[in-house]
Amino acid sequence: xxxxxxxxxxxxxxxxxxxxxxxxxxxxxxxxxxxxxxxxxxxxxxxxxxxxxxxxxxxxxxxxxxxxxxxxxxxxxxxxxxxxxxxxxxxxxxxxxxxxxxxxxxxxxxxxxxxxxxxxxxxxxxxxxxxxxxxxxxxxxxxxxxxxxxxxxxxxxxxxxxxxxxxxxxxxxxxxxxxxxxxxxxxxxxxxxxxxxxxxxxxxxxxxxxxxxxxxxxxxxxxxxxxxxxxxxxxxxxxxxxxxxxxxxxxxxxxxxxxxxxxxxxxxxxxxxxxxxxxxxxxxxxxxxxxxxxxxxxxxxxxxxxxxxxxxxxxxxxxxxxxxxxxxxxxxxxxxxxxxxxxxxxxxxxxxxx
Numbered sequence: 001x002x003x004x005x006x007x008x009x010x011x012x013x014x015x016x017x018x019x020x021x022x023x024x025x026x027x028x029x030x031x032x033x034x035x036x037x038x039x040x041x042x043x044x045x046x047x048x049x050x051x052x053x054x055x056x057x058x059x060x061x062x063x064x065x066x067x068x069x070x071x072x073x074x075x076x077x078x079x080x081x082x083x084x085x086x087x088x089x090x091x092x093x094x095x096x097x098x099x100x101x102x103x104x105x106x107x108x109x110x111x112x113x114x115x116x117x118x119x120x121x122x123x124x125x126x127x128x129x130x131x132x133x134x135x136x137x138x139x140x141x142x143x144x145x146x147x148x149x150x151x152x153x154x155x156x157x158x159x160x161x162x163x164x165x166x167x168x169x170x171x172x173x174x175x176x177x178x179x180x181x182x183x184x185x186x187x188x189x190x191x192x193x194x195x196x197x198x199x200x201x202x203x204x205x206x207x208x209x210x211x212x213x214x215x216x217x218x219x220x221x222x223x224x225x226x227x228x229x230x231x232x233x234x235x236x237x238x239x240x241x242x243x244x245x246x247x248x249x250x251x252x253x254x255x256x257x258x259x260x261x262x263x264x265x266x267x268x269x270x271x272x273x274x275x276x277x278x279x280x281x282x283x284x285x286x287x288x289x290x291x292x293x294x295x296x297x298x299x300x301x302x303x304x305x306x307x308x309x310x311x312x313x314x315x316x317x318x319x320x321x322x323x324x325x326x327x328x329x330x331x332x333x334x335x336x337x338x339x340x341x342x343x344x345x346x347x348x349x350x351x352x353x354x
Contacts, residue, residue, distance in 0.1 A: 092260060093233055093260060096258055096259075096260060096301065099301070100175065102295075102296065102297045102298035103178065103179075103295045103298045103300070104178075104295050104296025104297065104298065105154070105176075105295070106155075106194075106296070107294070107295050108154070108155065109155055109194050111293075111295070111337040113127065113158070113199075116332060116333055117333055117335070118198070124330070125333065126327060126329065126343060127199070128202065129327050129343070130158075130159075130252075130343065131158065131161070131162075131199065131202060131203055131206065132206055133285070134159060134161075134162045134163070134283065134285075135203060135206050135207055137283060137323065138163060138166055139162075141166070142281070143166060143248050143281045143347075145167060145168075145247025145280075146167065146168050146244070147167060147168070147169050147170075147244075147246045147247055147248075148160075148166075148169075148170050148171070148247065148250060149171045149173065149242070149246040149248075149250070149275055149276075150163075150170060150171065150172045150173060150249075150250045150252075151173055151230065151232065151237070151249055151251035151254055151255075151272050152173065152232065152251055152252070152253075152254025152255070152257075152258070153173055153179065153227075153252075154174060154179050155178075155182035155183065155194065156252070157186060158196060158199045159252045159285065160172070160224065160250070161200060161203040161216065161220060162203060162207065163250060164216070164219050164223050165216075167223065168223065169226070170220070170223050170225070171226045171227075171228060171246070172224055172227045173227070173228045173238070174227075174229070174230060175229065175230060175231055177229075182194070183224070183227050187221050187224055196217075197213065200213045200216055200217050201213045204216055232271055232272055233258070233259075233271065234271060235271055235274070236271075236274070237271050237272055237274075237275065238275065241274075242275050244277065245277040245280070246275050246277065246280060247276075247277060247280050247281075248276070248280055248281045248282070248283070249272060249273070249275065249276050249280070249281070250282075250283045250284075251272065251283075251284050251285070252284075252285040252286070253285060253286055255268045255272070255284075255286065256287055256290070256302050256303050256305050257287070257293070257300060259303045260303065261303055262303055262305070262309055262313070264303070265305070265309075265313055266312075266317065269313050269314070269316075269317040269319075270317045270318075273318065273319065273350060276350050277350070278350055278351065278352045278353045279349065279350060279351070281322075281348070281349050281350075282319060282346070282347075282348045283348075284345070284346040284348070285344070285345050286305065286310070286343070286346075287302055287305070287338075287340045287341075287342075287343060287344075288305055288306060288326065288342040288343060288344055289305070289306065289339075289340065289341030289342060290304060290305075290338055290339060290340040290341065291304050292338060292339060293338035293340070294337045294338065302338075305344075307324070307326060307344065310344055310346060314346065314348050318350065318351065319348035319349065320348060320349045320351060321347075322348060323345070323346065323347035324344065324345070324347075325344070325346075326342055326344050326345075327342050327343040327344075327345075328341070328342045329341060329342050329343070
């Protein structure tokens, strides 16, 4: 039996319960609707460890007296946060970097960029939704210039298909060499590279200019001139400032997937924002309510965000929010390769100096 400790959550409708597992650390769980005095020492509590978290189960005994001080709690901890909390074993940046050493780009592409998620027969599927958000935003003509940096490109290029019409140069970046090499293989047109032609054809269709999709493919290959390593947790993510700064940033499913907590997510947003010129634009696509995703042998933690988390981080980083859209993942697209609740799309702008 694990020793359990109980605390009320100030100002919340939950009570915190915590258990110290034999290997160290503390697991915390918020019981919805259990506000009120903490149970007395020795009281029976229906909790048990399951998949690293306390859940309802046969009775365990509460021991208040030997408990350490309660962990700091900011705001209410509810059942949804408990369900989506990141694995404590992956709570440090070093651990996250080690986890990504097992990242398999081919498995990741198969999990997310083939049907059912990449089903172009329905505009309600998640990939067409993402492409439409980007196409509509770039169609305004407001976001353009010399250089766009794609932060954390991964092994994908779909996010750049509309952008390539509006920038002289696109700089792709990723922490992993395997992903950078996957991008180079596509740029070189090597056999065996992932087939992005259905995505290119769909973007040409929704942009409505009537150009052959092969022309867009060649245009993107020609403008994707640099593929660089990046670490979003450094003050200079590229290792040195970019001169001149980028006119726009684009980042898809990166910052929340490489941050151990919301604070690290916010700091990463500040770091990448430093690469953007005053008045420049940032476009973000990311996961809502996700705690992990799979990429081959790698089971990678994600800091679970809600809409308020994203809005708050943008404000704290000095961005002005221009557009916010969200997509709820339908049951048919919950394929077991992650536990994502939905997707957000953001258009934000860095203010002009002075």
